[in-house]
Amino acid sequence: MFVPMRRSKQQLPADECAAILRGATAGVLGTAGTDGYPYAVPVSFAYVPSSEDDAAPDAVRGRIFLHCATTGHKLDALDAxxxxxxxxIAQSxxxxxxxxxxxxxVIAFGTARRAEGDEKAEGLWALGTKYAPGLDAVVSDEIATTAHRTEVIAIDLESVTGKEGLELLRERGA
Structure with a gap:
């Protein structure tokens, strides 16, 4: 279903892909736009690994959480x-x-859906504590006051690959 990387010697191992997803502060969400054009939008995100990552160290599993307004182009595209x-892009x-x-x-493919209930709270907490580490009380207050007017998108990861340039590969001695 997902095309294997053509330059496989440049492919990053799963643990490095997961580390990039944990550490990066911005990503680009690509969708099929509602008007026939692709729609790609930069977003803040939080990656939450699943317990399957420990069982399958050769694959990255889990979810990516995003937040947005309760209406808009992004949600229209995801609903369609x-x-x-x-x-x-972790480095360039x-x-x-x-x-x-x-x-x-790192490039990931998955299926997005609106998170609800406990999962929505988990996503907001993951986002808040990623971008405001050590400010748990502030994050809790923000979630309590804004969750009702915030949509949380959960992306269930189905395929994740990472790639490094030849210069970095050479520096590793590979």
């Missing part, structure tokens, strides 16, 4: 087609003299 692509450093780039990135 819940299949999404999510991309994170051009190397002009070699006409290349020292990069690493």
């Amino acid at each position: 087609d819940p299949h999404v692509c999510f991309t994170v 450093e051009p190397v002009p003299e070699k006409l290349t780039d020292r990069f690493c990135s």
